Amino acid sequence: MSDAFTLNVEKRDVEGKGASRRLRRLAGKVPAIIYGGKSEPQNIQISHKDLVHHLENEAFYSHIISLVVDGKAEDVILKDLQRHPAKPVILHADFQRVVKGQKMKVSVPLHFINEASAKGVKQGGGIVSHLVSELEVNVLPKDLPEFIEVDVANLELGATLHISEINLPKALESVELAHGHDLPVVTIIKPRGMGSDDTATEAEGEADAE
Incomplete structure (x- = not known):
């Protein structure tokens, strides 16, 4: 994993919805909170512009972030993000403290890799359909990956790949699997208008032509 993202933040003393609205509108700041670990929760405020800039990087969502408060850095992860339903505005952010040695x-x-060359695409003319875009895992901070690769090269038309079939690094434990839920992750579906026998019929036609 690469070096942590760094964000300079400020303590926030005023609370409440009205104060948060004024903070966003007048100061261009996002109200946020740091919690977890052995310390008390701390209210902070972040530059909306800086936060949006970092959010453009996918790694920010699953990466250790260094929040600098009054010159003191705290390692955290982004735990929750509230966005405005109609405007490109971040309303609130939750950050969880990272505790060394604690999952x-x-x-x-x-x-997802090898989509274009997957059996169900190349041989069956299917379309790759992602059923989930992220996976919740239990992991030590030092082993936190920026992403997980899912190889669909051998996935056939109509087949579905589940969590248990992902080649997860040993350091990662799927939360869903730990609870006995082997959820579907990706499948290769038939394009609209393609009947169940279309592929076979097409192959037979080609054979007859020869």
Whole structure:
């Protein structure tokens, strides 16, 4: 994992919805909170512009972030983000403290590879359909990955790949699997208008032509 993202933040003394609205509108700041570990929760405020800039990087969502408060840095992960339903505005952010040697629950983005060459696409003419875009895992801070690769090269038309079939690094434990839920992750579906026998019929036609 690369070096942590760094954000300079300020303590926030005023609370309440009205204060938060004024903070966003007049100061261009996002109200946020740091919690977890052995310290008390701390209200902070972050530059909206700086936060949005970092959010453009996918790794920010599953990466250790260094929040600098009054010159003191705290390692955290982004735990929750509230966005305005109609405007490109961040309303609030929750950050959880990272405790060295203690596992944490993190949602890690999935990167699907070999889609164009997958059996169900190349041989069956299917379309790859992502059923989930991230996977929640339990992991030590030092082993936190920026993403998890999901190889669909051998996935056939109509087949579905589940969490248990992902080649997870040993350091990661799927939260869903730990609870006995082997959820579907990706499948290859037939394009609209393609009947169940279309592929076979097409192959037979080609054979007859020869």
